[in-house]
Amino acid sequence: MKVFIAGASGLLGGNCLKHFSEQGWDVKGSYFSYATDNTVYYNTLQPEDPNNFDIAAFAPDVIVHCGALTHVDYCEQHPEESYTQTVTSTINLIAVAKKCNAKMVYISTDYVFDGKNGPYTEEAPVNPISVYGRHKLEAEQMVLNEIPGALVLRITNVYGEEARGKNFIARIVQQCEEGKELTLKLPYDQFASPTNAWDIARAMFVLLRDGKSGIYHTGGTDFMNRVELALTVLKHFPGAKYQLIPLDTASLQQPAARPLIGGFVCMKFRKEYPEFLFSNVDDYLLARKK
Numbered sequence: 001m002k003v004f005i006a007g008a009s010g011l012l013g014g015n016c017l018k019h020f021s022e023q024g025w026d027v028k029g030s031y032f033s034y035a036t037d038n039t040v041y042y043n044t045l046q047p048e049d050p051n052n053f054d055i056a057a058f059a060p061d062v063i064v065h066c067g068a069l070t071h072v073d074y075c076e077q078h079p080e081e082s083y084t085q086t087v088t089s090t091i092n093l094i095a096v097a098k099k100c101n102a103k104m105v106y107i108s109t110d111y112v113f114d115g116k117n118g119p120y121t122e123e124a125p126v127n128p129i130s131v132y133g134r135h136k137l138e139a140e141q142m143v144l145n146e147i148p149g150a151l152v153l154r155i156t157n158v159y160g161e162e163a164r165g166k167n168f169i170a171r172i173v174q175q176c177e178e179g180k181e182l183t184l185k186l187p188y189d190q191f192a193s194p195t196n197a198w199d200i201a202r203a204m205f206v207l208l209r210d211g212k213s214g215i216y217h218t219g220g221t222d223f224m225n226r227v228e229l230a231l232t233v234l235k236h237f238p239g240a241k242y243q244l245i246p247l248d249t250a251s252l253q254q255p256a257a258r259p260l261i262g263g264f265v266c267m268k269f270r271k272e273y274p275e276f277l278f279s280n281v282d283d284y285l286l287a288r289k290k
């Protein structure tokens with residue numbers, strides 16, 4: 001299988017690049033502003049950029065779109081930029097996929113739901129409550145409508161190994177390891193399923209290998225709020241100095257509304273892959289110590 005991954009310098013794309021390569025697939029993954037090992041330059045907003053990796057010449061069977069502007073509060077305050085980074089980039093990659101006759105994988109989110117009654121199945125009615133969520137929904141629908149056999153993988157609360165260590169868990173781990181005192185103001189009313197990017201890469205691999213299409217929800221085996229998530233990490237650092245201030249989401253006054261009871265019921269994936277094991281946050285932190 002030949003796969004091009006847009007956004008392989010990021011958290012999920014980096015794990016996909018590593019896993020697919022280890023499985024023997026012919027994979028190229030791109031960076032935009034932050035070059036990482038084994039990545040090539042590609043700007044999804046300027047498909048004609050002469051510096052772009054030549055996707056057509058590579059002739060992938062699959063294009064995985066892992067690029068997006070993921071800062072939800074920034075998106076709320078910069079809706080045009082959010083549209084460009086999420087929707088226009090997808091329109092551009094759809095055109096490339098059509099040119100190459102490639103299948104597409106679009107990475108979406110539980111922010112397509114309103115969070116009133118999660119966790120959600122694939123059939124649950126969507127109702128995004130933020131700019132980011134609306135743009136992700138528009139992009140996923142576009143991919144499903146335009147690319148035959150396209151796959152949409154909805155994911156949530158991702159952590160794991162990444163070049164920049166910018167995810168929530170990585171930042172807590174880094175500060176604990178550096179012996180810094182942490183001040184954590186966290187909402188106790190936002191729930192989701194923290195998911196290791198490595199598991200999402202493994203799930204995507206089997207779905208692609210088996211030619212699956214349509215929407216799949218994937219998620220780790222934990223279901224917890226942000227306070228519980230932080231405490232789950234902190235218990236692995238018994239000497240950590242921290243001040244944890246649990247708040248409700250309203251008190252945080254975040255620009256973008258959050259789906260409070262988010263996360264997924266991953267029954268569709270579990271039914272088709274009953275022997276696939278997702279890990280959890282404890283598994284990840286224990287493995288890091290070895």
Ligand SMILES: NC(=O)c1ccc[n+]([C@@H]2O[C@H](COP(=O)([O-])OP(=O)(O)OC[C@H]3O[C@@H](n4cnc5c(N)ncnc54)[C@H](OP(=O)(O)O)[C@@H]3O)[C@@H](O)[C@H]2O)c1
Nearest residue numbers: 007009010011012031032033034043044067068109157158
């Ligand atoms: N992280 C989560 O918790 C989470 C949850 C739900 C859904 N998702 C979705 O999962 C996908 C991957 O997220 P992530 O956390 O892995 O994001 P990430 O770490 O921020 O990575 C984003 C990637 O997109 C690339 N990119 C940005 N602008 C680009 C452009 N104009 N052209 C080409 N590439 C560009 C970045 O490249 P450079 O860094 O080199 O500039 C980076 O490789 C996104 O679609 C996101 O919406 C993430």
